[in-house]
Amino acid sequence: MELTEQDRNDFRAEVRLWFKENTPEDPGFVLPQTFMEVGTDQQFEFLRNWQRKVYEAGYLGMAWPVEYGGGGKPQVLQDIVTEEMIRAKTPLIMNTIGLNWAGPLILAKGSEAQKKAYIKNILTAEDIWCQGFSEPDNGSDLGNAQLKAERDGDEYVLNGSKIWTTHGSYAKYMILLARTNPQANNKYEGLSFFLSPMQVEGIKTVPIKKLTGEYGFTQTFFDDARIPADCIMGSEGEGWKMAMLTLTFERGAAGGQAGGVAILYASVQEVVDMAKKVQRNGRPAVEDPVLRDQLVRLLMDEKALSLGGIRAGMAPLDSERPLALPLSEKLQGSELQRRLADVAVQLQGANMAYYMGDSEAAENGRWQRSYFNAFSATIGGGTSQIQKNIIGERVLGLPKA
Amino acid sequence: MLNVKTERTINFSDEQEQLLEIATNFCREKSEIAQVRSLLNDEKGFAPQIWLEMAELGWMGVAIPEEFGGSGLGLGEVVALVEPMGRALFTSPFITTTLAAQALLAGGTQSQQARWLPRICKGAVLSLALSELHGDWDLSNLTATALEKNGQLELSGTKTFVSYAPDAQALIVSVSLNGAPALVLVDAEALPEGALVRETNVDETQRTYRVVLDGLRVPSDALLNSGDIVPVLNQIHLAANLLSAAELSGGIGGVLEYTLDYLRTRKQFDRLIGSYQSLKHTMTDILLGYEATRSHLYYAAGCFGADAEGEIALRMAKAQASETLAYAADRAIQFHGGFGFTYDCDAQLYRRRAIWGASFHGDAPFHRQKLGDLLL
Numbered sequence: 106m107e108l109t110e111q112d113r114n115d116f117r118a119e120v121r122l123w124f125k126e127n128t129p130e131d132p133g134f135v136l137p138q139t140f141m142e143v144g145t146d147q148q149f150e151f152l153r154n155w156q157r158k159v160y161e162a163g164y165l166g167m168a169w170p171v172e173y174g175g176g177g178k179p180q181v182l183q184d185i186v187t188e189e190m191i192r193a194k195t196p197l198i199m200n201t202i203g204l205n206w207a208g209p210l211i212l213a214k215g216s217e218a219q220k221k222a223y224i225k226n227i228l229t230a231e232d233i234w235c236q237g238f239s240e241p242d243n244g245s246d247l248g249n250a251q252l253k254a255e256r257d258g259d260e261y262v263l264n265g266s267k268i269w270t271t272h273g274s275y276a277k278y279m280i281l282l283a284r285t286n287p288q289a290n291n292k293y294e295g296l297s298f299f300l301s302p303m304q305v306e307g308i309k310t311v312p313i314k315k316l317t318g319e320y321g322f323t324q325t326f327f328d329d330a331r332i333p334a335d336c337i338m339g340s341e342g343e344g345w346k347m348a349m350l351t352l353t354f355e356r357g358a359a360g361g362q363a364g365g366v367a368i369l370y371a372s373v374q375e376v377v378d379m380a381k382k383v384q385r386n387g388r389p390a391v392e393d394p395v396l397r398d399q400l401v402r403l404l405m406d407e408k409a410l411s412l413g414g415i416r417a418g419m420a421p422l423d424s425e426r427p428l429a430l431p432l433s434e435k436l437q438g439s440e441l442q443r444r445l446a447d448v449a450v451q452l453q454g455a456n457m458a459y460y461m462g463d464s465e466a467a468e469n470g471r472w473q474r475s476y477f478n479a480f481s482a483t484i485g486g487g488t489s490q491i492q493k494n495i496i497g498e499r500v501l502g503l504p505k506a
Numbered sequence: 507m508l509n510v511k512t513e514r515t516i517n518f519s520d521e522q523e524q525l526l527e528i529a530t531n532f533c534r535e536k537s538e539i540a541q542v543r544s545l546l547n548d549e550k551g552f553a554p555q556i557w558l559e560m561a562e563l564g565w566m567g568v569a570i571p572e573e574f575g576g577s578g579l580g581l582g583e584v585v586a587l588v589e590p591m592g593r594a595l596f597t598s599p600f601i602t603t604t605l606a607a608q609a610l611l612a613g614g615t616q617s618q619q620a621r622w623l624p625r626i627c628k629g630a631v632l633s634l635a636l637s638e639l640h641g642d643w644d645l646s647n648l649t650a651t652a653l654e655k656n657g658q659l660e661l662s663g664t665k666t667f668v669s670y671a672p673d674a675q676a677l678i679v680s681v682s683l684n685g686a687p688a689l690v691l692v693d694a695e696a697l698p699e700g701a702l703v704r705e706t707n708v709d710e711t712q713r714t715y716r717v718v719l720d721g722l723r724v725p726s727d728a729l730l731n732s733g734d735i736v737p738v739l740n741q742i743h744l745a746a747n748l749l750s751a752a753e754l755s756g757g758i759g760g761v762l763e764y765t766l767d768y769l770r771t772r773k774q775f776d777r778l779i780g781s782y783q784s785l786k787h788t789m790t791d792i793l794l795g796y797e798a799t800r801s802h803l804y805y806a807a808g809c810f811g812a813d814a815e816g817e818i819a820l821r822m823a824k825a826q827a828s829e830t831l832a833y834a835a836d837r838a839i840q841f842h843g844g845f846g847f848t849y850d851c852d853a854q855l856y857r858r859r860a861i862w863g864a865s866f867h868g869d870a871p872f873h874r875q876k877l878g879d880l881l882l
């Protein structure tokens with residue numbers, strides 16, 4: 106289907122109106138800024154309902170195949186919807202691990218039965234998905250994951266533990282990286298990938314209190330938990346390949362995601378606006394030359410990031426190192442958000458010491474909370490240091506350690 | 507991860523694409539590092555026959571309207587020529603001549619334009635004499651003066667960093683006239699003996715001169731537009747920074763590759779040094795700075811002249827380019843170890859270039875300050 110500019114503009118207008126009319130009012134409790142922050146049942150129910158509503162309006166999974174519950178439409182329409190969600194400052198779309206990581210993976214590599222079983226309920230938020238990659242002893246070194254999966258008849262028996270499991274306590278399914286062959290030639294070849302059910306005897310999730318004081322993720326224990334053998338994705342030994350593909354979707358380095366905003370980015374302008382209100386030496390803080398320099402640097406970095414998104418598609422301007430921009434987006438975006446929140450906190454002068462919960466905290470302590478939460482993206486999904494290794498090796502051709 | 511796309515986009519024309527490719531090949535061929543180094547001690551500092559080839563390719567006329575013999579494109583297209591020059595450390599009077607042409611287009615009289623622009627297209631060198639000993643980047647801060655006497659202008663004072671002055675057929679000189687800034691087009695022949703004094707420039711690929719104006723007399727029709735010249739000076743300032751950003755951006759690409767080559771071949775403790783993270787991660791930071799520079803630069807190239815947005819874009823480009831090249835070249839020296847401390851290591855060439863680029867119409871903090879005024 107060829108879309109004209111007019112078609113796109115008409116569609117955008119329709120979407121804009123829909124979000125104007127349907128974006129929910131402030132519910133009166135704190136809403137998460139990232140999908141990783143969902144911590145209370147109240148937040149969870151609210152966001153799950155919101156996702157269902159957006160899906161039912163036809164605005165999620167628009168480019169996924171119709172036979173599995175998608176919209177069968179061009180990707181550009183979904184991109185327009187996502188842009189309009191950002192513009193309308195809607196709540197985020199929560200089932201990210203399903204929509205943007207597991208979903209595209211299942212569509213790309215899953216069996217027909219797996220696609221039929223999982224895709225639609227990912228879109229409706231009926232089934233929440235989580236990711237079981239990291240373990241207490243193996244995080245950045247994901248290839249060393251040790252959770253055991255032993256074949257027993259037409260089942261696998263799971264033993265071990267996963268940790269930092271986002272949505273662990275809400276999830277019905279987990280994308281799970283487990284070791285099926287401890288004797289393999291190397292650590293990668295011993296791994297397999299499962300679409301594992303969570304409501305199984307022997308699987309237990311324990312909430313972990315985050316640095317903000319809230320709850321958000323869990324440790325997940327597997328104690329002789331039995332799952333059907335056909336939960337495997339691909340065949341035994343293909344786990345590492347599947348995990349790497351998942352990470353490509355997760356980091357946005359490949360397309361195929363269902364869409365929707367997963368992280369609400371703060372804009373530098375919001376901090377600039379605050380700097381105009383806050384006082385320093387009896388004058389607006391924005392007049393302070395050191396602060397001005399910091400703000401301008403942030404504005405430059407924000408601009409470079411959004412221009413980079415445009416330039417990434419322009420062959421003559423990125424031909425020398427075509428992977429440089431796609432592989433650095435997660436690193437750059439997450440670090441910028443962290444620095445921005447840091448400046449926003451310091452800007453508050455004496456009041457920077459207020460935390461959420463205090464009636465005098467600026468914007469209910471939003472920036473303090475954002476600063477701490479910003480580490481979710483600089484650590485999760487592969488830390489910033491690991492991203493730098495990847496860029497140094499894959500883009501610059503520097504040798505591995 | 508999703509980014510909000512900016513409403514505007516990067517306008518990259520077919521012409522820019524072609525020029526970028528042609529200039530990349532041209533500079534690679536004509537400006538190998540041995541050639542760059544052989545010019546360091548050359549009095550002229552550039553190869554006249556290559557300059558003529560550039561004129562034949564029409565490069566000096568890229569941003570000059572067709573009626574004067576140019577190709578009628580804009581400075582955005584010139585950016586695509588200058589970036590590869592910076593990468594190859596290729597130097598010539600190209601930037602100063604292009605800027606002089608822009609000054610004439612912005613503020614020259616009809617007869618000045620008719621006389622000089624066609625010559626520039628054919629290869630005449632023109633140069634700008636704008637800065638002064640006080641080192642201020644404010645082009646309106648002028649101590650050199652012109653006095654009107656009997657239909658003539660009598661100039662006095664000293665201008666600094668006049669590029670390729672001995673090769674220039676004319677200089678465009680800024681002075682204070684009746685307390686207001688003015689620009690004067692000075693024929694090279696009118697310069698008194700000894701007016702040009704070669705400067706020792708930190709960037710040895712450059713040729714710059716102090717010009718002593720004392721005793722210089724020119725006819726009063728040598729004045730550029732007698733109206734308010736401040737907008738013209740501002741125009742030159744912006745154009746200079748756009749081209750400077752392009753040249754510095756190229757330099758980052760050059761020094762990045764130069765350092766990577768070393769990190770991929772030099773071994774210590776039985777390991778390639780590029781496998782050490784304090785080097786690897788620093789190189790990644792430099793790459794990210796380079797990518798940011800190019801995004802800002804080509805965005806700025808595409809919206810040059812578009813009022814505030816164009817100015818914001820090019821100041822961001824210059825600030826980013828200047829800071830990134832300084833850092834990249836500083837680390838390049840360090841990462842070459844003892845060899846980095848030698849004259850033979852090319853890292854110093856780029857570090858010197860970074861200082862020259864920062865000195866040229868504003869360094870990174872200067873532009874960030876201006877950006878603060880525009881954005882905050």
Ligand SMILES: Cc1cc2nc3c(=O)[nH]c(=O)nc-3n(C[C@H](O)[C@H](O)[C@H](O)COP(=O)(O)OP(=O)(O)OC[C@H]3O[C@@H](n4cnc5c(N)ncnc54)[C@H](O)[C@@H]3O)c2cc1C
Nearest residue numbers: 236237238239244245269270271481484485486487488490
């Ligand atoms: C909010 C949040 C949500 C998360 N959600 C999930 C989830 O849903 N599912 C899941 O599986 N995981 C999840 N994670 C886990 C995350 O992927 C890991 O925390 C991350 O990969 C780092 O692993 P680690 O915690 O074991 O730290 P480590 O790997 O032990 O790292 C400790 C420090 O050492 C550095 N380091 C380690 N190796 C290197 C190296 N080779 N070079 C340089 N530096 C190195 C790291 O950068 C880090 O600073 C989440 C994490 C967070 C913070």
